[in-house]
Amino acid sequence: MMRFLVPLILFGVLGGFLYVGLHLNPREVPSPFINKPAPDFKLSQLQDFQATFSPKENLGKVWMLNVWASWCVACRQEHPLLVQMSKRGDLAIYGLNYKDKPDDAKQWLAQFGNPYLFSLADFDGRVGIDYGVYGVPETFVIDKQGVIRHKVIGPVTPTILSECLTPLTQLLGKDESVEAPEMKKVMKKCA
Amino acid sequence: MRVNYLLGSAALCAVLVLVALPGFAKEAASLATDPVLEKRVDAVASELRCLVCQNQTIADSHAELAIDLKNQVRDMLGSGKSNEEVVNYMVERYGDFVRYKPPMKPTTYFLWFGPALLILIGLSVLFITLRKRRQRVLDAAPLTVEDTKKIDALLHAGKQEAKS
Numbered sequence: 001m002m003r004f005l006v007p008l009i010l011f012g013v014l015g016g017f018l019y020v021g022l023h024l025n026p027r028e029v030p031s032p033f034i035n036k037p038a039p040d041f042k043l044s045q046l047q048d049f050q051a052t053f054s055p056k057e058n059l060g061k062v063w064m065l066n067v068w069a070s071w072c073v074a075c076r077q078e079h080p081l082l083v084q085m086s087k088r089g090d091l092a093i094y095g096l097n098y099k100d101k102p103d104d105a106k107q108w109l110a111q112f113g114n115p116y117l118f119s120l121a122d123f124d125g126r127v128g129i130d131y132g133v134y135g136v137p138e139t140f141v142i143d144k145q146g147v148i149r150h151k152v153i154g155p156v157t158p159t160i161l162s163e164c165l166t167p168l169t170q171l172l173g174k175d176e177s178v179e180a181p182e183m184k185k186v187m188k189k190c191a
Numbered sequence: 192m193r194v195n196y197l198l199g200s201a202a203l204c205a206v207l208v209l210v211a212l213p214g215f216a217k218e219a220a221s222l223a224t225d226p227v228l229e230k231r232v233d234a235v236a237s238e239l240r241c242l243v244c245q246n247q248t249i250a251d252s253h254a255e256l257a258i259d260l261k262n263q264v265r266d267m268l269g270s271g272k273s274n275e276e277v278v279n280y281m282v283e284r285y286g287d288f289v290r291y292k293p294p295m296k297p298t299t300y301f302l303w304f305g306p307a308l309l310i311l312i313g314l315s316v317l318f319i320t321l322r323k324r325r326q327r328v329l330d331a332a333p334l335t336v337e338d339t340k341k342i343d344a345l346l347h348a349g350k351q352e353a354k355s
Binding site for chain 2: 031032033099124125126128129130131132134135
């Protein structure tokens, strides 16, 4: 009996691991930045090179920083959702135009719509590196204290938007603490 | 959706490879400028994982992100940062995952000691099985005189048969 049972159990354990492995995404590297202050920078705006922006200016506001590029295929997938979101106007969303060419980027916005209050021109990708960006699109949620509270890797989907980003930003707007049960529930959905 | 994302990633990788080609030439140029610095850049870069092509170090990879990261490493080393400071900078941004050599800490104990543990389990199973088997042979009842005769007879018969 044992001689069959042991291999069977071993097989079961191995199978279990492999099954779980099927549903893991190796591209989702948890950002060590969560709950750390957003790195500071100063960049020109894409549409107006004279104007600059620095995250410090957004202290006291809950905002999102969406990393995008005209060459990024997956960005097109989430873009209509962002445009829709910006039309509702309930959240400040800024773009970080990552490793792009200004003309391409402007044309892309003209073609697909511009959901951003403005986009920042990170043409050499230095700010992207400072934010630990490795796969565009990425979306950071930053709270009133300038702390990164969440990061979406890959395109924002309607589910992520309705179950994570919208409630999270609402709670952050109400200065809900990390320990609050509602906040924990939302963070669980976000994970 | 996921398929789309994968397709997107594949296309992105293709684009990155194409875009990365000129970067390669740039690299060769800077190699000539300061061989000592370049050696250090290589040493640090071969410890860091490229997050786009996850099974390569940023020293091996020609993905655009890897080249950017390598440039970042070069700049930081050039401005007088130590190798360790540069690695820490990357870990702060990308997590322990960027290090090819994971740090020793409670969450990685299994990673570090797992293989040794498995070998130990394997060896003890082997040892126990062998001991059990030996014991079984020793425990077998000794042969009686009659058994010995029977065996001899059979062996003899076998030899006769083989001869004929």
